[in-house]
Amino acid sequence: MMDSKVLEYSDQIKKLGIENTILEHPTSKNIDEVVSSLALTRSDSAATLIMKADDEFVAIIRCDDCKLDNKKVKKNLGIENLRIATAEEFTKLTGLQPGAAIYFNPSIKKTLIDKKVLEKEYIVGGSGSFSYSIKHKTKDLIKIPGSQIVNVAEKALIMTETKYSGKKRVLSGIRATGRLHLGNYLGAVKGMLELQNNPEYETLYMVADVHTITTPFTIEELRKNRREVIIDYLAAGLDPEKSVIFQQSEVAQHIELAFYFSSVATIARMQHLPTFKEKVKLHPGHSTMALLNYPILMASDILIYKASLVPVGIDQEPHLEVAREIARKMNQFYGTDFPEPKRFATKGEYIPSLKGEGKMGKSVEGSYINLTDSLDEIQKKIRSVPTATKAGGEMTPGVKTLFTFANLYLSSEVEKYKKEFNNGTLQFVTVKDEISEAIYKELQPFQERRKKIEADQSYLNKVIKEGAEKARAIASQTVKEVREKMGLL
Numbered sequence: 001m002m003d004s005k006v007l008e009y010s011d012q013i014k015k016l017g018i019e020n021t022i023l024e025h026p027t028s029k030n031i032d033e034v035v036s037s038l039a040l041t042r043s044d045s046a047a048t049l050i051m052k053a054d055d056e057f058v059a060i061i062r063c064d065d066c067k068l069d070n071k072k073v074k075k076n077l078g079i080e081n082l083r084i085a086t087a088e089e090f091t092k093l094t095g096l097q098p099g100a101a102i103y104f105n106p107s108i109k110k111t112l113i114d115k116k117v118l119e120k121e122y123i124v125g126g127s128g129s130f131s132y133s134i135k136h137k138t139k140d141l142i143k144i145p146g147s148q149i150v151n152v153a154e155k156a157l158i159m160t161e162t163k164y165s166g167k168k169r170v171l172s173g174i175r176a177t178g179r180l181h182l183g184n185y186l187g188a189v190k191g192m193l194e195l196q197n198n199p200e201y202e203t204l205y206m207v208a209d210v211h212t213i214t215t216p217f218t219i220e221e222l223r224k225n226r227r228e229v230i231i232d233y234l235a236a237g238l239d240p241e242k243s244v245i246f247q248q249s250e251v252a253q254h255i256e257l258a259f260y261f262s263s264v265a266t267i268a269r270m271q272h273l274p275t276f277k278e279k280v281k282l283h284p285g286h287s288t289m290a291l292l293n294y295p296i297l298m299a300s301d302i303l304i305y306k307a308s309l310v311p312v313g314i315d316q317e318p319h320l321e322v323a324r325e326i327a328r329k330m331n332q333f334y335g336t337d338f339p340e341p342k343r344f345a346t347k348g349e350y351i352p353s354l355k356g357e358g359k360m361g362k363s364v365e366g367s368y369i370n371l372t373d374s375l376d377e378i379q380k381k382i383r384s385v386p387t388a389t390k391a392g393g394e395m396t397p398g399v400k401t402l403f404t405f406a407n408l409y410l411s412s413e414v415e416k417y418k419k420e421f422n423n424g425t426l427q428f429v430t431v432k433d434e435i436s437e438a439i440y441k442e443l444q445p446f447q448e449r450r451k452k453i454e455a456d457q458s459y460l461n462k463v464i465k466e467g468a469e470k471a472r473a474i475a476s477q478t479v480k481e482v483r484e485k486m487g488l489l
Contacts (some may be wrong), residue, residue, distance in 0.1 A: 006127045010134065015173040017143040020136035023124065027131045027271040029099045029328055030340060030431035031064050034133065038124065041065070045124040045133070046117050048092060049335060050085040050108070053077050057085060057093060059111040061103060061125075061141065066116055066153035068335035070484060073152045076112065083487045084333040094128075099332050102126045102134075103144060110146045116279065120232075170195050170344065171307035173206040173248065176225040177217075181368035182439065183351035183360030186408065189236045191311040191344070196243045202245040202470065204305055205233060210248045210255065211297065214290045215283055230464060232371060235450035244474075246467035253475035258293065259301035260482055264329040265296050265322070273318050293449065299323035303330075303338045304475045311344040313427035315359070316383055356386045356398035369439065371446055378443075379436040383429065402431060409438035442481040 010022055025037040035045050042065035049060045049068065058077070062068055074082050087098045093107050101471045103111070103125055117123060123138045141147060172192055195201045209226040226247055233245055248254055264269055270276060270292050278296075280287050298319050302310055303326070310320060320343055327338035353367035360368045369381055382405070386398035395403070399421070406414050413434070420426035453460065483489045 001430075003129045003132065006129050006132045007102075009102055009128050013134075013136075016104065016139040016145075018136050020106075020134045022127065023133045023135055023281040024131065025133065029130055030324075035064070038133070040107065040124060044120060044122075048126060049332075050090050050101060050105075052081075052083050052085055054079040054081050056110070057089070057108055058089070059101075059103070059105060059108045060114070060152065061111065061117055062114040063120075063123075066114065066155055067337050068153050068485075070335070070487075072150075073112070076150050076152060077181075077327060081487065084335065084399060084485075094126050095255060097130075099328065100126055100128050100487045101432050102128050103141065108146075110148070111144050112148055112152060113141050113144075114150050115151050116155070118149070131390070137167070139161075156425040162477050167202040168200060168309060169202045169204070169305055169307045170309045170311065171204045171206070171305050172311045173208040173211075173301060174229055176207050176209040176212045176222060176229055177362045178221075178225050179228045180236070180371050181360060181362065182371065183368055184232075184370050185236060185371055187351050187360075188311065189233070189238070192243075193237050195309075195344070196238060197370075200308050201309070204307070204474075205238055205243050205245050206301065206471070207233075207247045208301070213292065214288070214294050215279065216286050227460065227464075230460065231450060231453050233467065234453050234460075234463065235446050236371075239317070240463045240467060244467055244470045245463060246471040247464060250468035251304075251470065251471045251475050253479045254300050254304060257304050257475075257479050257482060258297045260486060261296050261299055261303075261326050261330070262293065264326060264333060267292070269322070269325075270295060273322070275318055279488075295322040296320045296326070299326045302341050303327055304478045305471075306339055306478065307335075308339040308341055310341050312344070314350070317343055330482070330485075336482060336485050352401040354381055354385050354401065355389070356396070356401050371443055372450065373440075373443075375436065375440040378440050379433060382432045382436045385432065387428045387432075390424060391428070392424040393419045399428075402428070402435070405435045407438070409435055409442070 001096045006022060010020055013020060023038055027035050031042065031045065035041055043063060045064045046061055047064050049062070051058055051060060051186040060073065070082050070463065074080065085093065090098050094101065094105050096102070118138045121140055122135055123137045124133045127134045142149065172188060174180065174188060180189065180276060192203065192205055197205045207226050211221060225434055230245065230247070235294055237246055273295060274293060299322055302323050320341060324340040327340050330336045330338055353360045353364060354369070355364060358364070362368060366381070366384065369378055373381070385402055386396070388396060388399065403417070405413065406417055417426060417431060446472055481488065
């Protein structure tokens with residue numbers, strides 16, 4: 001059943017002379033999802049921004065493929081201060097949820113219509129509902145009382161492209177908690193390599209050393225580990241000529257943008273994230289504001305580069321949803337053009353712990369294999385995977401873990417192993433040793449490259465320095481744009 005408020009609004013603007021059609025679509029706050037479901041593009045739709053101009057509120061209508069030029073708005077209105085209405089102000093003025101703006105609000109006396117809106121014969125706009133939109137002739141908008149045609153917006157770039165290369169931009173990072181382990185390599189770095197070598201993508205890979213201080217850490221270990229991860233990146237095949245490789249702390253704009261983002265994120269939202277609750281249980285004496293703000297900093301890491309794809313595991317999806325929420329709010333409140341980043345799934349993204357439960361990670365001793373481990377060390381760790389004394393019956397978590405590694409490293413032998421397991425003849429120690437040898441064989445080239453890179457500290461310093469410069473060049477531009485939109489410039 002159609003929302004009665006949508007019908008009321010449709011009738012209201014018809015009385016103004018704006019004939020319209022109500023279009024139904026899947027419920028969504030994401031403009032790209034809405035226009036796609038209607039077989040349209042951003043250029044076919046328009047948004048209404050409610051803004052505080054000095055002491056009065058004004059409505060500004062612009063196409064969704066355009067971004068507002070605050071300086072032009074100020075000049076047109078002859079004002080000094082301009083900002084987006086807060087969520088509370090928006091709801092008080094319109095009676096609607098933020099993001100559901102409509103063209104005509106009787107409580108707002110002045111409406112600026114960017115001239116690019118009139119370039120189309122028809123346009124689709126808000127109805128006050130996230131399930132319906134209104135379609136009508138653009139020329140009818142001038143019938144809104146107090147409306148004025150102005151030139152206050154410019155065409156924006158397509159959200160999934162960068163202004164530097166036209167490629168889809170990707171960002172990923174690994175915390176500086178030590179040398180990379182097999183889970184990092186199979187679950188993240190292999191995906192990074194896949195993207196780096198694909199000409200459709202522009203890739204940025206960071207060492208998330210600032211994220212490292214959100215949980216207990218040792219200063220000397222952090223200093224060492226942040227360089228160790230860079231060495232591992234390079235040894236694994238990440239190329240500073242193809243990707244921007246940098247340390248997060250070397251780009252201070254990440255921290256600055258995270259603070260701006262914190263103005264649109266609530267404490268309650270952060271506290272209810274399952275990842276926050278898990279970390280509090282793991283570190284009960286270290287429940288800090290840095291830990292609470294972890295997802296906001298992650299949103300800054302991604303959005304500061306206008307990255308649209310993030311190759312991370314499914315466990316990071318709650319954090320990506322926060323990044324999407326922040327992007328939507330910043331775009332709605334301040335007229336920014338942040339994309340809503342999506343998770344890029346890569347093969348072998350979830351690598352189980354050697355303990356037989358959970359994911360391989362540094363937080364659980366004995367659960368991981370270092371990329372620098374010797375054959376003896378790998379063999380000892382794989383042999384520790386908990387398996388039954390005899391094969392057959394239902395697979396235990398440890399046996400499932402063993403078969404996961406067999407699928408990754410000895411895929412041609414898996415069916416044979418399964419048959420032997422089912423008939424009770426599988427020798428677990430034999431399988432474990434064969435898996436250990438296969439893992440070590442794949443890691444040998446990495447270990448050889450790593451020794452050479454580790455010995456060339458001048459090269460390493462050059463990579464870190466140049467990577468930071470490249471990252472700062474992009475990040476500083478984004479922060480400048482945000483400061484302008486928020487009225488801080």
